[in-house]
Amino acid sequence: MDLNRLSKAKKLLEECQIIQYVSDDAQLVAQVQLYSAKLLRLKHSPQAALEQLITFKRKYPSVYSFPWLNKLFSIETAYCLIQLQRGELADVIISHQLKQTKKYSQGYYIRQLLDVKSDALASYQSFSEALLCEKEAHSLTVDIVRNFPINELGSHSLRRLTRLELQLRLNISESENIKLKKVSDQQKDTVARLQQDVFHDSLTKLFNRRWFESTFVNEIKPSLEGYQLLVIDIDNFKSINDEYSHLTGDVILKIVGRILQDSIGSSHYAARYGGEEFILIITSNNTKDGENIAETCRIAIANFDWRETLNERTITVSIGLTKNVKGEDYKATFLRADKALYQAKRSGKNKVCIY
Numbered sequence: 370m371d372l373n374r375l376s377k378a379k380k381l382l383e384e385c386q387i388i389q390y391v392s393d394d395a396q397l398v399a400q401v402q403l404y405s406a407k408l409l410r411l412k413h414s415p416q417a418a419l420e421q422l423i424t425f426k427r428k429y430p431s432v433y434s435f436p437w438l439n440k441l442f443s444i445e446t447a448y449c450l451i452q453l454q455r456g457e458l459a460d461v462i463i464s465h466q467l468k469q470t471k472k473y474s475q476g477y478y479i480r481q482l483l484d485v486k487s488d489a490l491a492s493y494q495s496f497s498e499a500l501l502c503e504k505e506a507h508s509l510t511v512d513i514v515r516n517f518p519i520n521e522l523g524s525h526s527l528r529r530l531t532r533l534e535l536q537l538r539l540n541i542s543e544s545e546n547i548k549l550k551k552v553s554d555q556q557k558d559t560v561a562r563l564q565q566d567v568f569h570d571s572l573t574k575l576f577n578r579r580w581f582e583s584t585f586v587n588e589i590k591p592s593l594e595g596y597q598l599l600v601i602d603i604d605n606f607k608s609i610n611d612e613y614s615h616l617t618g619d620v621i622l623k624i625v626g627r628i629l630q631d632s633i634g635s636s637h638y639a640a641r642y643g644g645e646e647f648i649l650i651i652t653s654n655n656t657k658d659g660e661n662i663a664e665t666c667r668i669a670i671a672n673f674d675w676r677e678t679l680n681e682r683t684i685t686v687s688i689g690l691t692k693n694v695k696g697e698d699y700k701a702t703f704l705r706a707d708k709a710l711y712q713a714k715r716s717g718k719n720k721v722c723i724y
Contacts, residue, residue, distance in 0.1 A: 370404070370408065373411075375408060375411060375412060378408055379408060382401065382405055385397070385404075386401055389401050396435060396438060398429070399425070399435070399438050399442075400438070403438075403441055403442060403445060405421065406419075406421045409421065410448060410452060413452075415448075415450075415452035416449075418445070418449050419446065419450065419453070422442060422446050422449070426442060436470070436473065437478070439466075440470060440478060440482070443466040444463070444481065444485050446459075446462055447462050447485050448485065451488055451489055451492045454492065456489045456491075456492030456493035457489075457493055459485070459488075459489035459492070460489040460493075463482055463485050463486045467482045467486065476509060476512070476513045477513065479509060480506045480509045480513070483502045483505055483506035483509070484502075486499075487502035487503050491548070494555070496548045500545060500548045504545075507538075567579060568580035568583075568584060570626075572619055572622055572626075573622055573623055573625075573627075573641050574626070575626050575629075575640050575647070576639065576641075577640060578641075578643055580640060581640050581642070581648065581650075582699075585638065585650065585699075586699050589638075590699065593652055594654055595654040595692070595693055595695060596652050596653070596654075596692075597654075597658070597659035597690060597691065598649070598650060598651075598690070598691055598702050598703060599648060599650075599651065599662070599688055599690050599706065600642070600646065600648055600688070600703070600707050600709070600710045601666065601686050601687070601689075601710075602645060602646050602647075602687050602714070603621065603684060604685045604687055605718075606618065606621070606645035609621060609682075613679065620678055621678065622641070622645065624673065628666065628669050628670055629649060632662065632665050632669055633649055633662055633666075637649060637650060637651050638650040638652075648703075648706075649663075656723075659690050659692070660721070660723070663690050663721040664721060666686070666688065667685070667686055670684055670685065671684070671686075671719060685718060686719070687714050687718050687719065687722075688710065688720070688721045689706045689707060689710030689711070689712065689721075689722055689723075690706060690709055690721060690722070690723045691705040691706040691709055691723065708724050709722040709724035710722070712724070
């Protein structure tokens with residue numbers, strides 16, 4: 370099985386099954402069941418293997434009276450659970466077996482169990498604990514080699530033992546590097562997700578006010594020749610929440626955010642500033658570009674089919690547009706766009722006003 374010669378292993382097991390029928394050896398019967406389950410697992414049927422192990426142990430509880438057999442059953446059960454992505458349960462089983470084994474054994478069996486525990490921990494991404502198991506297993510192996518009755522060995526065997534210890538050290542070093550890399554990659558992914566959460570609105574998935582006041586102002590704005598700012602407010606949004614519910618209001622915000630993003634293209638930026646207010650940053654000094662995009666957004670929202678969400682009611686937006694003056698603080702630019710927005714509100718809504 371370890372050589373992956375599964376067809377040959379299957380034939381040998383069939384021979385053993387015949388022998389067990391004429392033998393009264395409980396240990397042989399247990400081993401046949403154990404290796405039959407292992408063969409199933411290696412053929413990618415871990416669930417069937419697990420069921421066979423459980424059924425046998427329930428039918429023949431005498432297996433518990435042989436500590437070494439009980440250990441092997443636990444190891445095979447753990448490997449099945451790992452393949453079934455139930456590493457936590459595998460860890461529990463092996464940890465219990467380790468505790469029992471340490472009472473009567475000091476070396477090889479414990480090292481075997483530590484290997485399985487390491488695989489179980491790694492399967493549910495507890496890499497730092499898995500690494501500790503690898504280190505303990507490596508230390509045990511080195512002790513076993515060092516405490517072996519060396520005087521009884523020939524020179525050839527001694528050379529092989531030396532190479533073995535060196536290989537073990539190389540293997541543990543490589544294992545540490547792989548696991549540390551996995552931990553590092555996980556940490557990078559976590560940082561990336563946190564950055565995504567910090568600078569994006571959770572509802573609309575657009576950038577948020579924090580992004581505008583930090584990333585845009587500090588990193589993007591200095592590289593621009595100039596920009597135009599649109600401040601957009603959904604008309605009569607409070608009445609939508611009051612009449613239809615806040616859940617409906619959230620749906621409206623999502624749709625408006627999507628329309629705005631689709632209307633500006635990839636070279637400009639859209640953000641939800643807060644509540645029902647959005648901002649668009651047009652990375653162009655040409656005022657016609659800003660006016661055209663503002664009108665495109667206003668018309669797209671007014672003409673959207675809102676019947677599925679609001680029955681016969683429609684949604685409109687008011688938009689304030691201004692151009693950033695070179696060297697001007699972003700707050701001054703925002704204030705002008707905000708004044709233009711309120712001018713659009715006072716003059717009847719569903720309009721674009723320029724300041």
